[in-house]
Amino acid sequence: MYMVTAEQMRQLDRYTIDKLGIPALTLMENAGRAVADEVLKLCAEGDRKSGVIKKVTHTGPGDVPGHGGVIRTDTWSREQHAVRERAHWYILVGKGNNGGDGLVAVRHLTDAGLRVTVVYAEPPEALRGEAAAQRDIIAALDIPVILYGQDNLDLRGASGIVDALLGTGTQGPPREPYASLIREANASGAPIVSVDVPSGLDADTGALHEPCIRASVTVCLAYLKYGLVQYPGAGTAGDVVVRYIGIPPGLARECGVQVQLLTGDTLHDALGVDVSRSREPDGHKGTYGHVLVAAGSLRMSGAGLLAARAALRIGSGLVTWAVPKALLPHVIGAAPELMLAAAATGRDGEWNADSADELLQLAQARDVLAVGPGLGRFAGDTGWLRHLWEEYSGPLVLDADALNILASAGPELKAWKPRNAAVVLTPHPGEMARLLGIPTAEVQRDRISHARDYARTHGVTLVLKGARTVIACPDGTAYVNTTGHAGMATGGAGDVLTGIIAGLLAQGLNASQAAAFGVYLHGAAGETAARHRQHPASVVAGDIIEAL
Numbered sequence: 001m002y003m004v005t006a007e008q009m010r011q012l013d014r015y016t017i018d019k020l021g022i023p024a025l026t027l028m029e030n031a032g033r034a035v036a037d038e039v040l041k042l043c044a045e046g047d048r049k050s051g052v053i054k055k056v057t058h059t060g061p062g063d064v065p066g067h068g069g070v071i072r073t074d075t076w077s078r079e080q081h082a083v084r085e086r087a088h089w090y091i092l093v094g095k096g097n098n099g100g101d102g103l104v105a106v107r108h109l110t111d112a113g114l115r116v117t118v119v120y121a122e123p124p125e126a127l128r129g130e131a132a133a134q135r136d137i138i139a140a141l142d143i144p145v146i147l148y149g150q151d152n153l154d155l156r157g158a159s160g161i162v163d164a165l166l167g168t169g170t171q172g173p174p175r176e177p178y179a180s181l182i183r184e185a186n187a188s189g190a191p192i193v194s195v196d197v198p199s200g201l202d203a204d205t206g207a208l209h210e211p212c213i214r215a216s217v218t219v220c221l222a223y224l225k226y227g228l229v230q231y232p233g234a235g236t237a238g239d240v241v242v243r244y245i246g247i248p249p250g251l252a253r254e255c256g257v258q259v260q261l262l263t264g265d266t267l268h269d270a271l272g273v274d275v276s277r278s279r280e281p282d283g284h285k286g287t288y289g290h291v292l293v294a295a296g297s298l299r300m301s302g303a304g305l306l307a308a309r310a311a312l313r314i315g316s317g318l319v320t321w322a323v324p325k326a327l328l329p330h331v332i333g334a335a336p337e338l339m340l341a342a343a344a345t346g347r348d349g350e351w352n353a354d355s356a357d358e359l360l361q362l363a364q365a366r367d368v369l370a371v372g373p374g375l376g377r378f379a380g381d382t383g384w385l386r387h388l389w390e391e392y393s394g395p396l397v398l399d400a401d402a403l404n405i406l407a408s409a410g411p412e413l414k415a416w417k418p419r420n421a422a423v424v425l426t427p428h429p430g431e432m433a434r435l436l437g438i439p440t441a442e443v444q445r446d447r448i449s450h451a452r453d454y455a456r457t458h459g460v461t462l463v464l465k466g467a468r469t470v471i472a473c474p475d476g477t478a479y480v481n482t483t484g485h486a487g488m489a490t491g492g493a494g495d496v497l498t499g500i501i502a503g504l505l506a507q508g509l510n511a512s513q514a515a516a517f518g519v520y521l522h523g524a525a526g527e528t529a530a531r532h533r534q535h536p537a538s539v540v541a542g543d544i545i546e547a548l
């Protein structure tokens with residue numbers, strides 16, 4: 001499922017109207033109709049707040065037996081009519097095309113028997129183009145309208161509200177009278193159905209302006225907008241329903257849109273991943289690759305163990321865990337399936353810069369090198385990592401302190417020899433901020449753009465972790481994950497992801513596939529673990545491995 005910015009959506013709209021010849025009024029009609037459908041569905045589910053609307057058992061249109069088939073008509077049962085007449089919905093209408101969509105919905109809702117009142121934010125004369133055409137139809141139909149003036153409206157009695165105030169044409173925080181109307185709608189407690197995006201949301205980033213609508217449902221038109229998927233926007237949009245309005249679904253790809261929601265279908269169709277994970281009937285452990293995990297130190301040995309165990313559990317043929325020599329006796333038997341290697345001679349169980357050659361030799365005999373979890377920082381670590389980066393010929397997964405080392409290399413990174421094999425970086429927002437030299441809040445404000453820019457500039461595959469993890473590839477494509485939950489914000493969960501991605505690389509997936517599929521599986525395993533533990537908060541990193 002493609003995801004677009006407001007600007008891309010405008011281009012796709014224009015292309016559909018100007019090049020394909022589908023009239024703007026047709027798109028608006030489809031949009032408003034889609035909104036009305038979702039409102040009626042919500043009515044059928046019942047008004048959760050006031051209990052005015054009860055569940056309707058007969059929801060289908062009237063069926064009349066015909067000759068050899070059924071004639072279906074758009075009629076509604078008496079019970080449905082009765083329910084709708086008792087309800088009273090308010091449709092808040094802004095002066096742009098978002099408002100125009102809302103006015104189309106008004107017409108369809110009225111035809112379906114729902115009592116509706118139109119609330120114009122601005123004098124109806126302010127509407128232009130297609131929206132003005134809708135305004136005139138509403139006037140001709142004698143549908144009740146009011147102009148918002150703060151004391152002529154009490155939304156507290158509303159059964160529901162349609163928010164058609166501001167859409168993808170919004171610039172900056174909602175101005176008056178939009179701001180007051182948004183506050184009143186939120187305070188009403190009525191369910192709110194937003195058209196395209198909740199008014200006050202930055203459609204490109206998911207940042208919330210003050211104020212911003214808190215929707216129960218957002219009926220997103222044509223293509224998913226970034227802001228509905230990224231937090232905090234995702235948290236204010238309620239259930240997001242993407243509805244077709246006549247813009248050909250394939251147009252986004254043809255017009256060069258590169259960002260998609262990561263689903264099972266995306267993995268299969270866009271990334272070519274064998275999601276069934278079938279194995280060769282005559283495969284042997286060599287078929288499934290050998291991972292080297294260089295991770296863990298005296299106080300953080302568990303991080304290395306989790307990464308190595310995850311690499312095993314995801315199906316790698318063999319996994320070797322390299323640790324500082326002094327640590328080795330203490331981790332023997334920690335996971336009997338693992339092979340162990342001592343790769344740093346420091347007596348204190350910490351890594352040291354002298355281990356670079358030794359580690360490189362170990363890595364060259366294996367298919368993938370994962371570096372970072374529980375590594376710690378040590379004197380000369382930048383040169384140490386540079387050596388591995390430049391000399392190791394296989395794919396590299398860098399996490400945790402390996403990312404901090406990269407960050408401290410700063411501009412010097414440009415002088416590092418470009419790698420032929422893939423690099424996957426898996427920063428959390430704090431690590432990403434250090435890589436970019438900007439505050440964490442700035443990373444979070446626009447996660448998709450920061451991840452994509454870094455991946456393109458540095459020729460790496462980048463996994464920006466956190467709710468709705470972003471996987472950005474060197475060619476500009478990006479995927480936004482939907483699996484997982486807040487219970488996975490727990491120590492070690494990131495180490496597990498490192499192991500999963502390394503394990504998938506070892507099994508022959510390319511960097512984009514391994515990163516995207518790894519993130520997806522990691523989240524899905526977290527969900528399974530939450531069900532097993534009966535509460536997300538009780539999930540610990542080891543549970544994610546067991547659930548893989």
Ligand SMILES: NC(=O)C1=CN([C@@H]2O[C@H](COP(=O)(O)OP(=O)(O)OC[C@H]3O[C@@H](n4cnc5c(N)ncnc54)[C@H](O)[C@@H]3O)[C@@H](O)[C@H]2O)[C@@H](O)CC1
Pocket residue numbers: 010013017024027028031094095096097098099100101165166167168169170171172173174175176178195196197221245
């Ligand atoms: N052909 C198209 O372009 C289609 C557009 N569609 C709808 O049109 C919307 C985009 O329409 P528009 O581009 O007209 O823009 P909007 O309807 O989002 O709103 C823009 C209007 O609000 C004003 N405005 C902008 N920022 C404001 C702020 N911060 N406070 C107060 N007022 C503000 C602007 O002056 C402008 O008049 C989409 O979200 C979607 O709902 C759909 O009808 C489908 C087809």
Ligand SMILES: [K+]
Pocket residue numbers: 098163164165166167194195196197198199
């Ligand atoms: K809206």
